[in-house]
Amino acid sequence: MDGQDRQLRYFLRIAALSSLSKAADELNLSQSGLSRHLAALEAYLGKPLFNRTGRGVTLTEAGRKLVDAALPSYARIDDTLELLRDKEGITQGDLRIATIHTFSYYFVSDLLARFLSKYEQVNLSVMARSSPDVVSLVEKGKADIGFVYDSAVASEFLESVPLFVDEMCLIACPGQLPAETDADLSTCHMPLVGFPEHYALRRMLKSAGLDDRVVVVAETIDAMLRLSSTGIGACVLPEHIPTQLLADYGLVKVRLEKPRLQRMVVAIVRHDTAAETLARHLLDMARSQKI
Numbered sequence: 001m002d003g004q005d006r007q008l009r010y011f012l013r014i015a016a017l018s019s020l021s022k023a024a025d026e027l028n029l030s031q032s033g034l035s036r037h038l039a040a041l042e043a044y045l046g047k048p049l050f051n052r053t054g055r056g057v058t059l060t061e062a063g064r065k066l067v068d069a070a071l072p073s074y075a076r077i078d079d080t081l082e083l084l085r086d087k088e089g090i091t092q093g094d095l096r097i098a099t100i101h102t103f104s105y106y107f108v109s110d111l112l113a114r115f116l117s118k119y120e121q122v123n124l125s126v127m128a129r130s131s132p133d134v135v136s137l138v139e140k141g142k143a144d145i146g147f148v149y150d151s152a153v154a155s156e157f158l159e160s161v162p163l164f165v166d167e168m169c170l171i172a173c174p175g176q177l178p179a180e181t182d183a184d185l186s187t188c189h190m191p192l193v194g195f196p197e198h199y200a201l202r203r204m205l206k207s208a209g210l211d212d213r214v215v216v217v218a219e220t221i222d223a224m225l226r227l228s229s230t231g232i233g234a235c236v237l238p239e240h241i242p243t244q245l246l247a248d249y250g251l252v253k254v255r256l257e258k259p260r261l262q263r264m265v266v267a268i269v270r271h272d273t274a275a276e277t278l279a280r281h282l283l284d285m286a287r288s289q290k291i
Helices: 002-017 020-027 031-045 061-088 101-105 108-118 131-139 200-207 221-229 243-248 278-288
Strands: 050-053 056-059 092-100 121-129 145-149 158-172 182-184 192-194 214-217 234-238 252-258 262-270
Touching: 002 020, 002 031, 002 056, 002 061, 020 031, 020 056, 056 061, 092 101, 092 108, 092 131, 092 278, 101 108, 101 121, 101 221, 108 121, 108 278, 121 131, 131 145, 131 158, 131 262, 145 200, 145 278, 158 221, 158 278, 192 200, 192 221, 200 234, 200 262, 221 234, 243 252, 262 278
Parallel strands: 092 121, 092 145, 182 252, 192 214, 192 234
Antiparallel strands: 050 056, 145 262, 158 234, 158 252, 158 262
């Protein structure tokens, strides 16, 4: 019975797309494998269900009768499943999150703690990557939701939801910072520790004319802070970086007055992500997260 149910669902996708190859791609099957399922169903019925043409397939009379009988029934079943899921909610499963490294220190960690307090049975997988990698992981379906700066998102497949504005600050050893409350990098020619060139925050420095100040490159926040603690250069990082973390490295932060640097933080999901999924629940929670 299970095999016949699967064959009927495969048949309905072929009928909807009028193509074996398109249906195979959508169902993540080989075309030969899908053809075998269809052949088994046709053998059981003793009738062909499709006419093969150069551009795809068309329904035979038997195929049209089967669509008319099966499609409404499966639609009712699927609608009922959706209603039950919406009513009961999704409380367990796997959720893959991609985020740029920076957010794991002050936004994503707090968000995921809140999420797990409500969805205790969810298995989380967190991938910290560069901005382009986060976008690529979500775009390719290898991550269910991503957190990144809006400047990195340029994809027709993704839905981008604004969350908050990240203001940058200057971080360095206390003796290296200017005496004033705020820092002005247009007059203070301090060397900088920066991310690699493909990171969003490095591109931000470049757009502000500060790229030539970068004397050493590091891929993680911890590496940047360790380097800055030696006095080799200052970091330009979000002001939300925890003060206690900086204190552990003997560093302090001051507001960056000039140039004023900020970026919009966004959550990204694929447009085809269903409205009632764990990723959508996390997205709703991210919208209400206070920074």
